[in-house]
Amino acid sequence: MFKNGSDSATRFYLYAGSLPSDITNSQPTAVATSSAKITAYAATSRSLSGAPYLLTNTYTVTFDSEVTKSFDPCYGYGTSVLVNSNTTDTWENIGSTTLSNTTCTVNNSGVSSTGVNTYVIDSTKTTKRGSSATPHLSDIAVVSSSLSFTLDSNTENVGQNRTANNTLNYSLVFRARGRNWKNTSVDSTSSTFYLWDESRVDHKDMIQIPYKIQQKHLQGKILE
Numbered sequence: 001m002f003k004n005g006s007d008s009a010t011r012f013y014l015y016a017g018s019l020p021s022d023i024t025n026s027q028p029t030a031v032a033t034s035s036a037k038i039t040a041y042a043a044t045s046r047s048l049s050g051a052p053y054l055l056t057n058t059y060t061v062t063f064d065s066e067v068t069k070s071f072d073p074c075y076g077y078g079t080s081v082l083v084n085s086n087t088t089d090t091w092e093n094i095g096s097t098t099l100s101n102t103t104c105t106v107n108n109s110g111v112s113s114t115g116v117n118t119y120v121i122d123s124t125k126t127t128k129r130g131s132s133a134t135p136h137l138s139d140i141a142v143v144s145s146s147l148s149f150t151l152d153s154n155t156e157n158v159g160q161n162r163t164a165n166n167t168l169n170y171s172l173v174f175r176a177r178g179r180n181w182k183n184t185s186v187d188s189t190s191s192t193f194y195l196w197d198e199s200r201v202d203h204k205d206m207i208q209i210p211y212k213i214q215q216k217h218l219q220g221k222i223l224e
Helices: 162-166
Strands: 002-004 007-012 031-048 050-068 080-088 093-102 103-107 118-121 142-153 171-179 185-189
Touching: 007 103, 007 118, 031 093, 031 171, 050 171, 080 093, 103 118, 118 185, 142 171
Parallel strands: none
Antiparallel strands: 002 007, 031 050, 050 142, 080 103, 080 171, 093 142, 118 142, 171 185
């Protein structure tokens, strides 16, 4: 190869006799880590003829993830370096969930994601890369997602069969999918979050809700 475009007399020679035909076959394995936690929870209950039920229920859950070895030795082969998602979300069966800030992107022009919640930062976590900056080999891609949930005011889940309702619950699982420079993925998955967890009930402000009608919103309906 030429040293530069104006000096064709200076060359660098490389012996390729022992190199593989595809030098991209060897690719570092990306390392993804994540953590999830409930950062806000609120619920109100009512009682109809002594039978308690949930009137309102809201959650905010944060899911933070990181991936390393995404830029070793190159970048730009794939653009979505780190993506957060919900692999399981049955909370939507009785309400609405919205997951925001999900993807960190780096294209062949450099870093694209430079926001507060999606960005690329150096290995000491002190310097964020700017727009179109070249990521360093040891840089870290970061995504901090937030999920909000609101119970549907028209939802009811009480049936005549008490046995079925005794085991009724709704689950939520997060996944962080990071990629190396060759676009090979690696996952980090959260534990399962259940909508109903008695440990979250504030007994000073709420009626303790029997498990068989735990996510009920009656809207004036009478239990039969």
